[in-house]
Amino acid sequence: xANDHLYTYGVIEQTDVELDIDGVDRAxxxxxxxxxxxxxxxxxxxxxxxxxxxxxxxxHDEVLQTVMERGDVSAVVPMRFGMVFKSVRPLKNVLRSSxxxxxxxxxxxxxxxxxxxxxxxxxxxxxxxEAIREDVSDRLDGVSLEESENGLFSxxxxxxxxxLVSRDDREDFDAAIAEIESTYGDSxxxxxxxxxxxxxxxxxxxxxxx
Amino acid sequence: xxxxxxDLLIKPWVSLVKVLRSTAIEEAYDVEAIHDEIKxxxxxxxxxxxxxxxxxxxxxxxxxxxxxxxxxRENLSGRVEVKR
Numbered sequence: 001x002a003n004d005h006l007y008t009y010g011v012i013e014q015t016d017v018e019l020d021i022d023g024v025d026r027a028x029x030x031x032x033x034x035x036x037x038x039x040x041x042x043x044x045x046x047x048x049x050x051x052x053x054x055x056x057x058x059x060h061d062e063v064l065q066t067v068m069e070r071g072d073v074s075a076v077v078p079m080r081f082g083m084v085f086k087s088v089r090p091l092k093n094v095l096r097s098s099x100x101x102x103x104x105x106x107x108x109x110x111x112x113x114x115x116x117x118x119x120x121x122x123x124x125x126x127x128x129x130e131a132i133r134e135d136v137s138d139r140l141d142g143v144s145l146e147e148s149e150n151g152l153f154s155x156x157x158x159x160x161x162x163x164l165v166s167r168d169d170r171e172d173f174d175a176a177i178a179e180i181e182s183t184y185g186d187s188x189x190x191x192x193x194x195x196x197x198x199x200x201x202x203x204x205x206x207x208x209x210x
Numbered sequence: 211x212x213x214x215x216x217d218l219l220i221k222p223w224v225s226l227v228k229v230l231r232s233t234a235i236e237e238a239y240d241v242e243a244i245h246d247e248i249k250x251x252x253x254x255x256x257x258x259x260x261x262x263x264x265x266x267x268x269x270x271x272x273x274x275x276x277x278x279x280x281x282x283r284e285n286l287s288g289r290v291e292v293k294r
Contacts, residue, residue, distance in 0.1 A: 151246075154246070191257060
């Protein structure tokens, strides 16, 4: 089957990007499709519904991380996993119809990254969970721009948050996390992840006519 | 009179059976709870508390459970409301 559809990872300000990493469904060539001031980062794919496997989800995230790390890209509006267009034309139609909101969002998140923090209680420990959440929130408030609470999907989870952080504040944020680990390391497991594209701070509804 | 007495005696049981059946359906087809278990399984694997083999087996079991629950809810659409 011909790889004539386009898997879309995210949107950046118009920049020519070619990447040598594996994309979703092991795509070998990642490139950009431009519409005026915007570029969509894409790879070719032969299905409109790629499998949501660990490998594919990881590939989606890794492409976005690699794009974010480039010196000539200061912001990425991430697409959720599975955004495939039949061809270039419908993709450009979406870029055209959403250009205003995409451009505004790119300005809003310019120079920022998303970092994730989960605090997991060690087994059979009693904790004042509310006090820990307040303390951690206070410590990270000064080194982040925004906080987004994610679901506490396990009884072991004490905190599950994402933070929008200026790239300039990354070292300070890292230091604050190290302090949190040093304070609570005996009773909590700290899972610190990122940088991610700011999934939790971008809320764009794109009407897709694929 | 006999009819009224019978009705009064049986009705609470009928109602209890209904509640139990409804609770069982809610628990069996609670898609959100299964999603939470999938995420918890991933988390425990990532922090090193669940070995890879156990994680993969649990994930396969949960994905199957999810598929069954989603199909069942689709078939019972409009007849089952899951409250959390």
